[in-house]
Every structure is written in structure tokens, then in C-alpha cells.
Amino acid sequence: MSRLTDANVVIAKEIIARYPRAKSALIPLLHLSQEQNGYITREAMVQLGELVGVTSAEVYGTATFYEMFRFEPVGKYLINMCGTMSCALMGAGELMHHAEHKLGVKAGGTTDDGMFTLAHAECQAACTEAPTLQVNYRYRFRVTPADFDSLIDDLRAGKLADEIPQHGVLAKVRQRIPADKGVGAVAPEDVTEGPAWLDGKPAL
Amino acid sequence: MSSYPHAPGFVAGDRPKVVTSRFEYTDSFTIDRYLATDGYTAIRKALSKPAAEVHDEVKGATVLGRGGAGFPAGTKWGLTPQNVWPRYLVVNGDESEPGTYKDRLLMERDPHQLIEGCLIACYAAGLSQCFLYIRGEMALAQERVATALNEAYAAGYVGKNVLGSKFSVDIVLHWGAGAYVVGEETALIESLEGNRGMPRLKPPFFPAANGLYGQPTIVNNVETLANLPWLINNGVEAYTAIGTKTSPGTRMVAVSGHVKRPGVYEIINGITTFRDLLYGEEFCGGIRNGNSLKAFVPGGGSAPWFTPDQLDLPFEASQVGPAGSMLGSGAIMVMDETTDIPAAALTLTHFYAHESCGKCTPCREGGTWLERILTRVVNGTGTDADLQQLIEVGTSICPGDFPHASNEALGLAAVPFPYKMTTICFVGPSAYAPIHSALTLFRSEFEARVTKRITIPVTAVGVAQ
Ligand SMILES: Cc1cc2nc3c(=O)[nH]c(=O)nc-3n(C[C@H](O)[C@H](O)[C@H](O)COP(=O)(O)O)c2cc1C
Numbered sequence: 001m002s003r004l005t006d007a008n009v010v011i012a013k014e015i016i017a018r019y020p021r022a023k024s025a026l027i028p029l030l031h032l033s034q035e036q037n038g039y040i041t042r043e044a045m046v047q048l049g050e051l052v053g054v055t056s057a058e059v060y061g062t063a064t065f066y067e068m069f070r071f072e073p074v075g076k077y078l079i080n081m082c083g084t085m086s087c088a089l090m091g092a093g094e095l096m097h098h099a100e101h102k103l104g105v106k107a108g109g110t111t112d113d114g115m116f117t118l119a120h121a122e123c124q125a126a127c128t129e130a131p132t133l134q135v136n137y138r139y140r141f142r143v144t145p146a147d148f149d150s151l152i153d154d155l156r157a158g159k160l161a162d163e164i165p166q167h168g169v170l171a172k173v174r175q176r177i178p179a180d181k182g183v184g185a186v187a188p189e190d191v192t193e194g195p196a197w198l199d200g201k202p203a204l
Numbered sequence: 205m206s207s208y209p210h211a212p213g214f215v216a217g218d219r220p221k222v223v224t225s226r227f228e229y230t231d232s233f234t235i236d237r238y239l240a241t242d243g244y245t246a247i248r249k250a251l252s253k254p255a256a257e258v259h260d261e262v263k264g265a266t267v268l269g270r271g272g273a274g275f276p277a278g279t280k281w282g283l284t285p286q287n288v289w290p291r292y293l294v295v296n297g298d299e300s301e302p303g304t305y306k307d308r309l310l311m312e313r314d315p316h317q318l319i320e321g322c323l324i325a326c327y328a329a330g331l332s333q334c335f336l337y338i339r340g341e342m343a344l345a346q347e348r349v350a351t352a353l354n355e356a357y358a359a360g361y362v363g364k365n366v367l368g369s370k371f372s373v374d375i376v377l378h379w380g381a382g383a384y385v386v387g388e389e390t391a392l393i394e395s396l397e398g399n400r401g402m403p404r405l406k407p408p409f410f411p412a413a414n415g416l417y418g419q420p421t422i423v424n425n426v427e428t429l430a431n432l433p434w435l436i437n438n439g440v441e442a443y444t445a446i447g448t449k450t451s452p453g454t455r456m457v458a459v460s461g462h463v464k465r466p467g468v469y470e471i472i473n474g475i476t477t478f479r480d481l482l483y484g485e486e487f488c489g490g491i492r493n494g495n496s497l498k499a500f501v502p503g504g505g506s507a508p509w510f511t512p513d514q515l516d517l518p519f520e521a522s523q524v525g526p527a528g529s530m531l532g533s534g535a536i537m538v539m540d541e542t543t544d545i546p547a548a549a550l551t552l553t554h555f556y557a558h559e560s561c562g563k564c565t566p567c568r569e570g571g572t573w574l575e576r577i578l579t580r581v582v583n584g585t586g587t588d589a590d591l592q593q594l595i596e597v598g599t600s601i602c603p604g605d606f607p608h609a610s611n612e613a614l615g616l617a618a619v620p621f622p623y624k625m626t627t628i629c630f631v632g633p634s635a636y637a638p639i640h641s642a643l644t645l646f647r648s649e650f651e652a653r654v655t656k657r658i659t660i661p662v663t664a665v666g667v668a669q
């Protein structure tokens with residue numbers, strides 16, 4: 001189960017083919033794996049290593065550098081509360097306090113029912129809309145304590161299922177490069193001449 | 205609470221709109237809207253000229269990099285070594301500098317404009333593959349750009365023989381997984397190679413000469429590239445008619461914190477002043493609740509702070525640098541009179557200490573020390589010696605005088621930007637920047653927090669000299 005499904009292996013190979021070197025696909029593939037399983041497992045890292053031609057230790061080395069990758073299950077909804085300066089100036093500290101109280105867990109913890117993991121997060125590039133949070137990387141802006149409560153109630157009631165997918169799913173749309181439209185990736189050592197359009201003439 | 209930005213900045217005022225022209229439409233991200241508003245006309249125009257001519261236009265317009273360093277894009281493209289192929293374009297959409305919010309908007313609201321900008325850059329600089337690196341946490345931006353790329357490929361704007369010409373380029377959507385330091389261009393390249401995103405030493409790893417897979421690589425910010433379609437459509441003269449000679453065009457600025465109307469505004473480079481922006485009715489409309497302004501961070505979390513004394517400075521690097529700070533990534537964080545200055549500084553120091561990649565000792569250890577000591581001070585358990593120790597640790601990251609603003613009331617003269625540093629990248633110095641500014645400009649607030657007054661000479665408590 002924690003290896004990629006056959007359908008996802010097809011997607012993985014499509015992603016790998018876009019890069020001049022296979023290892024470049026590693027982060028997108030780790031996301032694909034996390035999308036499938038909710039977190040990154042050992043077996044997944046072994047398989048990804050095979051797919052891109054590196055050891056599982058190298059996969060682990062890369063994966064552990066990045067905060068979004070989780071190596072243990074998290075709640076269905078990961079709630080990342082921004083606490084960096086702009087949000088702190090606009091009440092992020094109080095909001096976090098409220099969130100801990102509402103969910104009955106400290107930051108970093110997961111509720112007993114496995115629904116929510118509450119986490120400290122850093123600047124989410126939405127500073128003008130402070131304080132902000134993300135639920136599975138979907139934004140909520142200018143959040144008041146009352147807003148937080150209704151968000152949790154809505155999530156519990158399944159009302160936001162369309163908008164907010166399970167943890168691990170990022171973009172719901174994938175890039176697809178049709179075979180007849182793409183140029184295709186070439187390893188740098190196989191490129192021997194400059195681009196055709198640099199001949200001093202207009203390209204069109 | 206809402207799930208879409210209020211961002212009043214888009215609608216206020218009758219200013220030139222170079223990159224936000226479509227933001228008034230609710231369907232601004234669709235290919236239909238893009239095509240109905242001059243979309244993909246610039247690439248057609250560019251392809252009807254030799255690549256070198258397009259490159260000359262970008263050089264002539266002095267399109268300053270909007271990612272932080274402000275280096276002109278056209279000049280950067282010219283730094284690649286002759287006859288080394290292939291060359292790549294890496295688009296920096298990792299936006300995560302505290303306070304910064306503009307690239308995400310450009311990707312979510314006008315992804316085709318960015319794609320067209322990438323096409324123009326690749327054509328002009330002879331770059332044969334483009335990687336568009338979007339910050340991992342930005343699910344909507346990834347979705348919008350993926351959709352736009354799929355549309356653009358289907359319509360023949362991207363890929364093999366663009367518009368039927370001899371220009372061919374793939375644009376590959378790539379996304380990160382949460383690490384601030386990856387925004388630094390050499391770390392971005394490491395990450396794109398599938399590695400831990402740690403910065404490389406420059407020299408020898410200047411990306412233009414030795415970047416992705418060791419090949420010449422241009423790294424440009426999202427906003428920088430988003431400027432190109434307008435520039436090519438309207439010409440160098442129209443572009444340089446906006447702003448000043450050294451800072452032409454517009455730039456996007458996010459103003460957050462204690463203003464009446466926080467938002468993302470497209471302002472005029474070199475001309476709009478901080479006072480216009482913070483107090484102008486077409487911008488933020490003043491400080492909230494009629495409070496007074498205490499301090500502001502002018503260029504992202506890494507920038508030394510300004511106070512009301514600097515309000516009349518324009519968005520012009522040649523003036524802001526000598527005044528002791530930088531414009532950085534166009535992010536202004538505003539603190540009113542109610543702000544607890546040491547606590548505010550701690551949020552930033554915590555950020556940079558947390559985001560250290562660990563490669564250099566002064567940043568890895570120094571950042572953590574700074575955070576721990578400042579936490580003690582903020583909690584009221586610090587000592588006199590702690591304040592001195594903060595400066596000692598900071599000085600081990602940035603030897604010599606650290607830049608700061610002038611202050612009339614305190615009788616301080618400005619120390620100009622930049623600083624010296626003992627680290628590979630700017631994360632280390634950035635952990636110290638807020639502390640240095642806060643201690644220099646608001647020392648009494650720290651002294652009031654310090655409970656125990658002991659004055660052990662700092663060398664005696666083991667701080668490296
Ligand atoms: C620690 C650090 C973080 C950075 N983060 C970003 C970022 O998120 N986005 C960005 O465009 N540039 C960032 N930069 C600047 C890049 O290194 C690079 O200068 C920029 O992407 C070049 O694009 P430009 O010339 O178009 O501005 C960062 C630099 C440092 C030192």
C-alpha cells in the first residue's frame with residue numbers, strides 16, 4: 001500500500017521524463033507518495049530511489065530537509081498557524097492559544113479522533129491578510145477566534161470536503177505535456193549545439 | 205475570515221499597472237481573459253525580431269530583479285559564458301521572506317502573464333528549458349499555473365515550435381516542500397537537482413556560469429519575469445517613462461501590520477515614498493486607530509528597520525541603502541505605538557534561526573543562541589549581560605558595524621547597507637538584523653525587560669570573540 005499504485009507509477013514516470021536528470025523529480029515524487037498515503041513511508045522511499053536511480057538513504061536525506069514531508073501519519077486536516085511577524089502583530093499568538101484550547105491539543109499535537117493536527121508555521125506569503133492559517137495548504141485569512149471555531153465545526157461536519165482535500169494532496173490539477181507538443185528533456189551532455197533560434201534572424 | 209484576499213491595493217488609485225492590469229477581473233487567471241487583454245501578443249512580437257534585439261530591449265529598460273537583490277535582468281542574462289549549451293531558466297516562485305506577498309498573487313491571478321514572461325526570457329537569452337519552481341505550500345498557485353501551462357501547451361504557445369516558429373521551449377512546473385532557504389538561488393538549484401536545499405558558495409557557483417547540472421542558468425523572480433510582456437508590448441520608452449532612470453517601472457509592495465488598509469500595491473519605482481504608501485489615501489490610509497507609527501521594516505524580514513525619520517525616502521535603492529537598509533523583496537511590516545518591540549524582533553529571529561540550513565557555524569549556532577538569549581530577555585528572565593551578548597553573537601555573524609538608520613532623537617547617524625558576513629548566505633545575518641535594529645533604536649525597551657542586573661564581562665561567559 002505504501003508503494004506507489006500502478007496508476008501513480010505511470011504519473012511518476014511521466015514526471016521523471018520532464019527532467020534532464022531523474023533525481024530532479026524526487027521532490028515532486030515525494031509529494032505524489034504523500035498524496036497517496038498521507039505521509040512518507042520507508043517502502044515509499046525505497047521505491048522512489050529505484051525510480052530515480054539513487055539509494056533510499058539519498059531519498060531520506062532529501063526528504064528530511066523539507067518540512068512538508070511527514071514520516072508519521074498526521075490528522076486528516078493539518079492546520080498550520082502562521083506565527084511570523086505580520087501575523088504576530090495582528091494577534092497570531094492569541095489565536096494559537098485559542099486553537100489549542102478549542103482542539104484540546106498543544107501545537108504539534110493531533111486530536112484523539114485523528115481529525116486535526118495543529119502546527120506552528122512560518123510566514124505563508126499572505127501577510128496583508130493576517131492572521132492567517134492553512135488547512136492542508138488551503139488558506140484562511142484574517143482569522144478571528146470565532147472564525148476558527150466555525151472552521152473546525154465545518155471540517156468536522158464534512159462541509160468543506162470539496163475545497164479541502166485530505167492531507168498530502170496539493171494541486172488538484174497536474175501538468176500534462178502532450179507527447180506531440182513537448183520538446184522533451186535532454187541530458188546536458190547530449191546537447192552539442194546552441195538553440196536553433198539564435199541565428200541572428202527573427203524566429204517567426 | 206475569508207479564503208480569498210481582500211487586498212484593497214489592486215483597485216485604489218489611477219496608477220500605471222504593469223503587472224496587475226488584469227487583477228480587476230475575477231477570471232484574470234483564465235486563458236480566455238488573457239487572450240482578450242493582449243495575451244500572448246508580446247511573444248509574437250518578440251519572435252518577429254532576432255533574439256539579440258529582444259535581449260537589448262530588456263537591457264535598455266533596466267528591469268531590476270524583484271527577488272531581493274535588485275540586479276538588472278538584461279545584464280544578468282548577458283553573464284552566461286559564450287557557446288556553452290544548454291542554458292536553463294529557473295523561475296524563483298519560492299516566496300517566503302517574512303512580509304513578502306506578491307509572487308503568489310501573480311501566479312494565482314495571472315499565470316499566463318508569467319508564462320509569457322518566461323517565453324520572452326528563454327527566447328532572448330537562448331535558454332532551452334525552463335523550470336518554474338513554486339513554493340510547496342502554495343496549492344492554489346500550483347493549480348492555477350498547472351492549468352495555465354496545460355492550456356498554453358494545447359494552444360501552441362509553449363513547447364515545440366512556439367506559434368509555428370523555430371523557437372522551442374518546455375516549461376516544467378516544479379514545486380518545493382517547505383524550506384525558506386531554498387529561495388536563495390543556489391539552494392533553489394540544489395533543490396531542483398533533488399538534493400537538500402543548501403546554498404552553494406559563490407564563487408565558483410554563480411548560477412549564470414555554473415548552475416543547474418553545472419550549466420549556465422538564469423534564476424529570475426516571478427515578478428521580474430511578469431514585467432516582460434508589458435515591456436515588449438509597450439516598448440522601452442514607455443517602460444522607462446515610469447519611475448526614475450535608476451529604478452524604472454513599477455514594483456509590487458505588500459504592506460502588512462498596523463495600517464488601516466494592509467494590501468499589495470503596485471507602486472512607482474523610485475518615486476513613491478514610504479509616507480505616500482503608509483499614509484496616502486490611495487494606499488494604506490494611515491496607521492490603525494489613529495495611532496502613531498513606531499517603526500517599520502522596509503524590505504522584508506531581513507532588512508534593518510526604519511522609524512518615522514525615514515518616511516520621506518522613495519523606493520529607490522540608491523537612497524535606501526545609504527540610509528541603512530534595503531528594499532529587498534518589497535515587503536513592509538508596520539509597527540504602531542502599541543508594539544512590543546523585543547517580542548516583535550523575536551518573531552523574526554526565531555524565523556531565521558529555525559530556517560538555518562546548518563551549513564555554516566555562525567548561522568547554525570549563532571542563530572540559535574540569538575533566539576535563546578532574546579527569548580530570555582522577552583520572558584523577563586534575562587540579564588544585563590544578555591544584551592551585550594546578543595551584540596557579541598551578532599558581531600560573530602556580521603563583523604564590523606552593522607547597518608542601521610539614522611535617528612534624530614537618539615542623535616544617531618546612519619550606517620549604510622550592506623554588512624560584512626561570515627556566512628555563505630544571508631540567513632545568518634538576517635537572524636541578527638531585527639535584534640540589531642531593535643536594540644539600536646529601542647534599547648530602553650530591552651533594558652526595562654531585563655530583571656537581573658549583572659555585569660560579567662562577556663568574555664568571561666564564554667562568547668567567541
Ligand atoms: C535566504 C534567501 C532567500 C531568498 N528567497 C527568495 C525568494 O523566495 N524568491 C526570490 O525570487 N528570490 C529570493 N532570494 C533571492 C534569490 O537568491 C535571487 O537573487 C533572485 O531569485 C533572483 O531573481 P531576480 O534577479 O529576478 O530578482 C533569496 C535570497 C536569499 C539569500
Ligand code: SF4
Pocket residue numbers: 385402403559560561562563564565567568627628629630631632633
Ligand atoms: S547562512 Fe545559514 S542558511 Fe545560509 S548557508 Fe549558512 S547555515 Fe545555511
Ligand code: FES
Pocket residue numbers: 082083084085086087088122123124125126127128130132302303304
Ligand atoms: S507573517 Fe503570517 S503570512 Fe506572512
